[in-house]
Amino acid sequence: MGWGRGEAVDGSETGWGRQAEPAPRWRALLDRARLAGRGAEQNDVDHRAEETPAPPPETLPRRAAGTGWTGRAQGVARPADASFGAEPAYRVEATYRVEPAYRVDPRYGGEPAYQAEPAYRAEPEPRAEPSWRAEPEPRAEPSWRAEPVRPPEPGYPEPPPRGRGTASIESRYALLDGGYQPDPPPAESRYALLDRGRYRPEVHPGPEPARIEPPRIEPPRIEPARVEWRAPEPETELERAAGVLRRELGGPRVLAFANPKGGVHKTTATVLAAATVGSVRGRGVLAWDDNELRGTLGLRAGSARHARTIRHLIHDLAQIEILEGATLLEHLDDYLRHASDGSYDVLAGEESPRFAQRLDQFTVKRVLELLRRTHDVVCVDTGNNVESPNWRTVMQAADQLVVTTVPREDAAFSADWMLDLLHEEGMGELADNAITLISCPTPGRTPLQDDLERHFATRTRAVAVVPYDPALETGSSIEYHQLQAETRQGWLKAASVMLEPFAR
Incomplete structure (x- = not known):
């Protein structure tokens, strides 16, 4: 009951x-x-x-x-x-x-009156939970700890549940007692992590494609390099000649073109030697007409931009020789003529025969000293009088003697006699180191030319032959660029032989 x-x-x-x-x-x-x-x-x-x-x-x-x-x-x-x-x-x-x-x-006594307790209430009948949901839903955490729910983005798997899965949460302290680990801080956006270079999206490997082995190609066999020594090609004679003219000469050099006989191409040789050296070096070359008997070098070389000669220079020599550097060059240029291509300068001789007596030994030395200060190569066309002071002064100051001649017996006899005179005057060393320059006035080669080459090869250091050129036959102004190529090459070789002992 x-x-x-x-x-x-x-x-x-x-x-x-x-x-x-x-x-x-x-x-x-x-x-x-x-x-x-x-x-x-x-x-x-x-x-x-x-x-x-x-x-x-x-x-x-x-x-x-x-x-x-x-x-x-x-x-x-x-x-x-x-x-x-x-x-x-x-x-x-x-x-x-x-x-x-x-x-x-x-x-039997009556029982005391029963008074129901006012607070008593019957306990409600517990409802049976379904078997698939035996455990109650976890209570939502307070708002201060709730995390925002972000919907999963397309293309990425939904992340697993946070915390301790679906286990019943009794209290925070009970979970801590059972080894509960607090949830990590809310994850940042993938884009923010990408900005810092830390996020790497998961890559779900798909089925591995079939591996196709490429055909094996044998690399080409490279033979080791073989170093073969080859002798450098020999320098041509023209290249060697031009190289000599470009070198330093160790100071200013005076080249004296001499032969007591007239008409042996002394003036022509002086002009073409200056033009050849100037065309290679570019500057610092001068041709001087030191003929006391009205030389023609000023007419055949240079431009007649003025009529000044050696006489005007000597007249103002005292005021010019005290100048230095650029000022000296500027004032000396007023007394010089220039080649049409600017390769060399010209100091013309005096036309009056009375002026010859003013070219004494002392004056010639002063003029040579002035020209050495402004030019590297000075080519001097000497006169025909071997007894004149200016002729002897130039021979004594010359660094290189160039004996000019043509393939004729009288011209060769006069050149040979001059060499003997130099030996008698104590200038034998200058005669032995001289260059014999044979100019061909006509085309072709004569038998006498061979005899002259053999003869002067025994008397001088070297013999140079320059070919005939029709541009030189008229006796007019000499233009170097109008000469034939063979003529320019012959003069290039001859000029290099003249300056070779001084080239460094």
Whole structure:
């Protein structure tokens, strides 16, 4: 039977906290018989009673003073709470009557009036959870810890759940006691991580494509380089000649073109030698007409931009020779003529024969010293008088003697005699180191030319032959660029032979 919170089947204890009186034995036997007689019908009723939810508990009535057991029995127990699985209360039939022999025990005192506790409420019946959701939903964390939910971006897998998966969260402290690790700080955007170069998106490898081996190509076999020594090509004679003229000469050099015989191309040789050296070196070359008997060098070389000659220079020599550097060059240029191509300068001789007596030895030395200060190569066309002071002075100051001749016997005899004179005058070294320059006045080669080459090869250091050129036959102004190539090459070789002993 249901007796509220406590059950008193055997009458040992009541629901009000005190010992119950033992129930009469006949009552227990009567209840057992009644239960057995109801049968299957009562079982169905009981089964329906179990399924029917119990009504909410009612407040028990206050129990009055004892009146004995006369009259109809009153049900004092409250219906059993079906939520705890108790059996339904037995109904007492109306035919039950108390035997007359029953008397109330005078020792039985009435129970105190029962007053239901106002705070008492029946516990609700727990609802059965489905088997697939045995654990409750985790409670949402406070707003100060909730993270914003970002929808997964297309093309990337959804990240796994954070924290400890789907386990029930009792409290933060209980999880910490069980090895709980706090959630990492909220992840930054992939784009922000990319900006710092840390994010690497996951790459899901797909099926590996079939590997196709490329055809094996053998690399070409490279033979080791072989170093072969080859002798440098020999320098041509013209290249060697031009190289000699470009070198430093160790100071200014004076070349004297001499032969007592007239008409042996002294003036022509002086002009062409200056033009050849000037065309290679570019500057610093001068041709001087030192013929006391009205020389023609000023007419055949240079431009007649003025009529000044050696006479005008000597007249102002005292004022010019005290100058230095650029000022000296500027003032000396007023007394010089220039070649049409600017390759060399010309100091023309005086046309008056009376001027010859003014070219004494002292004056010639002063003029040579002045020209050495302004030019590297000075080519001097000497006169025909070997006894004149200016002729002897030039021979004594010359660094290189050039003996000019033509393939004629008289011209060769005069050149040979001059060499003997130089030996007699104590200038034998100058004669031995001289250059014999044979100019061909006509085309072709004569037998006498071979004899002259062999003869002067024994008297001088070298013999140079320059070919015939029609541009020189007229006796007019000499233009170097108008000469034939063969003529220019011949003069290039001859000029290099003249300056070779001084080239460094």
